[in-house]
Amino acid sequence: MKIVIFGAGALGAYYGGRLLESGRDAVFFVREKRAEKLKRFGLAIHSPNGDAAFTEVPFATRTEEIGKADLVLLAVKGYHLRDALPALEELVKKGGKVLPILNGVEHYEVLQKKLGKENVLGGLSYIMASLDEHGHVIHANPQDALLFGPLAPSQEDFCAQVEDLFRPASFTAIKTDAIETAIWEKYMFITAFSGVTSAADLPIGIIRSHPETLEIARQIVKEMKRLANLYQVPLTEEQVEKTEQIFQALPEEGTSSMHRDKKKGLPLELDHLHGAALRMAERKKAKLPYIQFVYQLLKPYEKGLKPSETAAP
Ligand SMILES: NC(=O)C1=CN([C@@H]2O[C@H](COP(=O)(O)OP(=O)(O)OC[C@H]3O[C@@H](n4cnc5c(N)ncnc54)[C@H](OP(=O)(O)O)[C@@H]3O)[C@@H](O)[C@H]2O)C=CC1
Ligand SMILES: CC(C)(CO)C(=O)C(=O)O
Incomplete structure (x- = not known):
């Protein structure tokens, strides 16, 4: 499965880094400034659950650079959402299902309207993380739960595949049927x-x-x-x-x-x-x-x- 991590901020860099660490095929979709930092400083996670570091970080700044997408982990801020929609639409056309981990609920209505209900899974995260001046993740305490699950019965099989995908990664992934x-x-x-x-x-x-x-x-x-x-x-x-x-x-x-x-x-x-x-x-x-x-x-x-x-x- 090809995973696109949409946004390499605190959450994107943490979960994306953990997925790379577990050997998964993940690429970060980022904007130019973030791409520059990834090239210059790589990606690092400083965490009570174990540090990780990557010098060569797979990233793309245009959707054309991404061949196919299966899972798109959406980790932008709420105020970034509208600008992110065109690229998300492209990634959905490449086969991606979007798993948002933003706080809040209003983005679900926006995403479902633009991308189709079928293509939007439910998700959220309990973690305390930020980025330092190099764009490296500072993870404050051991909590790093990522909850996800189907918003429609037709997404159940896909969510089971996502559970398998996340299993070897070192973060706490929790699949639930009560994601809403x-x-x-x-x-x-x-x-x-x-x-x-x-x-x-x-x-x-x-x-x-x-x-x-x-x-x-x-x-x-x-x-x-x-x-x-x-x-x-x-x-x-x-x-x-x-x-x-x-x-x-x-x-x-x-x-x-x-x-x-x-x-x-x-x-x-x-x-x-x-x-x-x-x-x-x-x-x-x-x-x-x-x-x-x-x-x-x-x-x-x-x-x-x-x-x-x-x-x-
Ligand atoms: N930080 C935390 O401890 C927690 C945060 N959350 C929630 O998770 C969500 C994400 O938060 P957090 O990771 O802290 O936010 P950050 O601000 O650290 O990261 C957001 C990232 O999204 C990127 N981005 C925005 N638009 C685009 C775009 N169009 N294309 C590519 N990248 C884009 C930004 O890029 P750029 O660098 O170019 O601006 C930035 O790196 C929020 O809803 C937050 O409330 C939930 C639990 C805990
Ligand atoms: C409280 C916390 C850290 C829990 O995940 C959070 O979601 C936030 O501060 O945005």
């Missing part, structure tokens, strides 16, 4: 976690020691459950409690990729996560006041604001 619920469970968690850490500009440890602030995260979790249920996704009270327990269990310094991006002055996936939840609620004539408030607070940072631009005089 799993995607929403992650969406519920990340909307609350990224919202509260980014809006408060604090790691979870300090937030936890201020019950008033932690309450914002708890209320967002409840709003997300309500939203999921409005869309017939059966998130339960147990899942709400499980999410709250995760907030208690996270390490003191734990924070979200959105908070890290905000600190670096990078764009935020605010529209893709919180904005999308508000749009979906509006369609059902529902209100999500905590999510709306966090969205409004973070709006000035959405396109990226350097720390020097935010300092008070």
Whole structure:
């Protein structure tokens, strides 16, 4: 099976690197700047689960350079999605089925509309990773689960093949028949976690020691459950409690990729996560006041604001 890793950012480089390490036939689809870094610095993973390094990294910057595609692992940010669609369409024409591992849910509607329902699998990831100045992966803790599964019964056989494909790789690959619920469970968690850490500009440890602030995260979790249920996704009270327990269990310094991006002055996936939840609620004539408030607070940072631009005089 030919695997195309679409995007060699933190997640693409991690999972793509692990697949290469296991001997799989994988190629990174990247833009010019990233291609230059891959040529100059290669690809490396620094991880508590074991380091890996590659000097010759297979990559392509045009879909014409890729002969066939079977699995396309989509690892771009939500705000990159629309620009990525033409290349994804080409890869689907070459036979590829797309497995997105972005946070959020709104991309599924966009991808299914453009690529056809049949060609979009369900996926998500639990990992804490970033890139250093050489484009090498810094993996923060051992967690590296990639969950995937069929969004239609006709995708079951293909997902079984993907399970075989991932088996020798050293990351935790989990095939599930309840991928839609799993995607929403992650969406519920990340909307609350990224919202509260980014809006408060604090790691979870300090937030936890201020019950008033932690309450914002708890209320967002409840709003997300309500939203999921409005869309017939059966998130339960147990899942709400499980999410709250995760907030208690996270390490003191734990924070979200959105908070890290905000600190670096990078764009935020605010529209893709919180904005999308508000749009979906509006369609059902529902209100999500905590999510709306966090969205409004973070709006000035959405396109990226350097720390020097935010300092008070
Ligand atoms: N980082 C983390 O710890 C976690 C992230 N996630 C989610 O995973 C998703 C990806 O996040 P992450 O890996 O951190 O993001 P990054 O910003 O590190 O990586 C995204 C990559 O996509 C590339 N890209 C964008 N558009 C294209 C394109 N048209 N063609 C080729 N490459 C493209 C970017 O390339 P370029 O370098 O050229 O800009 C960039 O390298 C997000 O939805 C995030 O929320 C989920 C769990 C944890
Ligand atoms: C919280 C975490 C690290 C879990 O995977 C995440 O998804 C993110 O920060 O974007």
